[in-house]
Amino acid sequence: MTDDLLADRDAWLNTNCSIASALEVVGNRSTLLLLREASFGTRRFDDFARRVGVSEPVAAARLRQLVADGLLERRPYREPGRRTRDEYHLTPKGAALLPVLTALRQWGDAWTADPAGPSVRVEHHDCGAVVHARLRCAAGHDVTPGDIDVRPGPGLLRADPAVAPKTP
Template structure:
């Protein structure tokens, strides 16, 4: 275990999963649309209205999220209505829930509304509130300060700047 943080200038984060993720959902509206999708919203107009965003912005984000595979357009038909398309979470999109839970949790803790949170996510089996927790592969809870950064297989070594 070398201390990667001490030699931070010998490697680059050009290959960064966080940056790649943000290229898909890096805008405020994209994340809020994902929030609404988890609330069960499926129709175009409802996304625009409930997120509080204009239709062009909603259309652009929905198209991006669909192209990226977090949402899929599925045809549906209400009785007496014509066939329409609904936006529905894919497995890839549902797997994004921990990010939203972590964001909401941080906001509830550190930027809370005085009234308390508007909604809470609960566990179906027991009704207890769902939280995003850090845990290691051995099953231990990971508390503040108990982590270190290690080299991964995709680490990109670079020449340290002469400066």
Template sequence: MEWLEVSTENCTVQRTLDVVGEKWTLLILRDAFNGVRRFDDFRRHVGLSEAVLAGRLRKLVAAGILRTEPYREAGSRTRYEYRLTRKGRDLWPVLVALRQWGEAYVADPEGPVLDIRHSACAAPVRVVVECADEHVALTPADVTVLPGPSARPRA
């Protein structure tokens, strides 16, 4: 079966984009990876309306990407912080890859906003697609793509 003959209704890229494919969602995740936890801090830093932020946070919690943790400041009602779950932390390479592409093609001339480095040796961090057996970096020309077990003929 050729790619154009394969239905994309159950494509995992499409399913992933259904969960995290909105600009604001990715910016919320960027901030969560950089330590932002509270609603008002997300709102101020990302710069979106309360209604949009509340909706995106609800969607991320429902998807199991963020979890809520109650906190209470003296004299205030109980509120919630948003913490990345394991499922959420597994999106980190996606955000690093987006950042890496951005630094290559749409970067600010003054340099990066975030400088991500390996704590142990201070080398820059980058995302690489590699062979699971040989651990060598691959390009699209180095791989063969075939329909997988859940591929269905296009209707």
């Protein structure tokens, strides 16, 4: 898919990789599963722990980190006859991970074949059709994995500054 473009790939420093920095935040199993639950509408501590299948200490630590990272926010709520508590809501930053979760689910459905079919169906609210993550270019074309070129971007740090892409 990409060959000679990457001949000097070693000159690109990986310290500035967006995938790596995204994985700093969501790069472990329980974090992504907690976000799955949040996107499904789960909001309370013990629901998160039980539905994700994780112990309470882990749920507490991960939720705290997700709040610190700005993917979830705590909001007070009050059930009648109960004390005030906080629930966890997705922020825009957290909701923006939905394409990642969707792409993962789609891949799991397609390749980790469970003969019974997917256990969850995500629908477009307006029309009821199934939602997928798709690759598309800014010109509006559908893109397949083989149709891609990778090039240095503006934020690239190069081992050799002389050949860095123009930064006006």
